[in-house]
Amino acid sequence: MLQQLGLKEYEAKCFVALSRMPKGTAKEISETSEVPRTRVYDAIRVLETKGLVEIQHSNPQQFWAVPIDEGAETLRQEYESRTKTLIEAVEGINPVPAGDDEEVSHEVWALTGQTAIATRTQQFIDGAGEEIMFVVGREEVLTKELVTHLQAAQETGITVVVGTVSEHLRETVQEALPDAHVFVSELEWLKNNPTDSTDDTTISRLILIDRNTILVSSVHEGASNAAETERAVFGRGFTNGLVVIARRLMATGLETGADPKLFEGD
Numbered sequence: 001m002l003q004q005l006g007l008k009e010y011e012a013k014c015f016v017a018l019s020r021m022p023k024g025t026a027k028e029i030s031e032t033s034e035v036p037r038t039r040v041y042d043a044i045r046v047l048e049t050k051g052l053v054e055i056q057h058s059n060p061q062q063f064w065a066v067p068i069d070e071g072a073e074t075l076r077q078e079y080e081s082r083t084k085t086l087i088e089a090v091e092g093i094n095p096v097p098a099g100d101d102e103e104v105s106h107e108v109w110a111l112t113g114q115t116a117i118a119t120r121t122q123q124f125i126d127g128a129g130e131e132i133m134f135v136v137g138r139e140e141v142l143t144k145e146l147v148t149h150l151q152a153a154q155e156t157g158i159t160v161v162v163g164t165v166s167e168h169l170r171e172t173v174q175e176a177l178p179d180a181h182v183f184v185s186e187l188e189w190l191k192n193n194p195t196d197s198t199d200d201t202t203i204s205r206l207i208l209i210d211r212n213t214i215l216v217s218s219v220h221e222g223a224s225n226a227a228e229t230e231r232a233v234f235g236r237g238f239t240n241g242l243v244v245i246a247r248r249l250m251a252t253g254l255e256t257g258a259d260p261k262l263f264e265g266d
Contacts, residue, residue, distance in 0.1 A: 005075045006082070007050075010035045010043040015052055018065035025060045050074065108235040117217050117232045118143065121207060124234075125149045128158050128209045135163035135185055135206035135250050136173070138219070147176045154179055163187075163206075163250060183254040204230055206250050212236060214246055 002012035010033075017033035018024055026044070030037040044063055047053035051074050056062040065071065111117050122145065125132055132153055136142055154160050160177060163185035164170040174182040187203075207215040217232035 002075075005079055007075075008043075008046075010039050011046050014040055014043040015047055015065055015071070018053060018063055019068060023056070023062045023064040025062060027060070029063065050078065108233060111217075111232045111234065112230070114140075114230045117205075117215075117230055118146065120232070120234065121205065121215060122146065122149045124207060124209045124213055124215060125153055127213075128153055130210050131159045131161070131208075133161045133206075133208040133247055133250050135187070135203075136169060137165055137203040137205055139169055139172075141205050142169070142173065142176075150177055150180070161251070161254065163252075163254065181254065185250075186252045187249065205232075206246075207234075208247055208250060211247060 002015060003009060007015065013033040013035050014029050017029045017035075020032060021028065024032070026037055026040045029035065029040050029044075033040075035043065044053055044055070047065075048055055052066055052071050054064045054066065056064065066074070111120055118141075125146075126149060132150065134150070150160055150162075154177065160180040162173050162177065162180050162182045164173055164182065165185060167184055170182050170184050173180070201218050201220055204217040204219055205215065207213075213234070213236045215232055215234035217230050219230045
């Protein structure tokens with residue numbers, strides 16, 4: 001985890017070793033962390049620069065790691081600073097001019113991992129102009145962040161239609177989004193494959209934004225970490241019968257009289 005936050009392997013091992021003792025010499029750190037003694041000094045110098053370790057100039061030198069909450073806050077600030085710098089740097093790069101004859105009628109992309117998919121979902125919701133059609137296949141999808149984005153969309157006058165796989169989940173969604181059109185979906189294949197009992201794939205979410213943008217994600221329920229195995233495909237720019245079919249499928253279970261039908265011809 002420390003390496004994911006920017007430390008190199010030896011630096012992370014030395015910090016963890018020091019966190020296990022009141023203070024320690026390079027020899028003690030090496031013995032505890034299994035980092036070669038000659039490399040301990042280099043790692044400690046980096047940790048000192050980052051504000052994670054303090055040095056007592058005695059003979060031999062003694063090293064002390066800052067409390068973990070203080071160290072975590074230091075790493076968080078550095079991580080956020082690097083992220084901000086990255087955004088500014090990439091946004092400042094001149095774009096490559098697109099060809100004049102390049103015309104994209106629609107595009108399809110793939111995503112992996114619950115965090116990335118949830119972020120893309122929230123971006124789609126924030127960019128909606130008229131209608132959000134959302135079928136929740138797994139309760140884990142309904143996070144506080146997702147509800148917040150849906151609430152914000154409703155406040156701007158956007159129609160929100162939500163399908164769920166159970167009555168319990170429907171009540172939960174309706175309580176969080178009292179002005180939304182919420183119903184229990186009749187799509188049994190959201191939870192399992194009725195023709196193949198060995199198929200453990202579950203649909204996590206189905207999203208249709210303004211009948212132009214589609215996202216579908218699924219997970220394998222038997223996986224040890226379903227969040228990391230969630231996969232999605234999404235597309236934008238659709239103007240053909242695909243979106244009509246998608247919306248009709250997603251509305252299965254929604255009473256005709258309760259369907260807002262913002263678009264003509266449905």
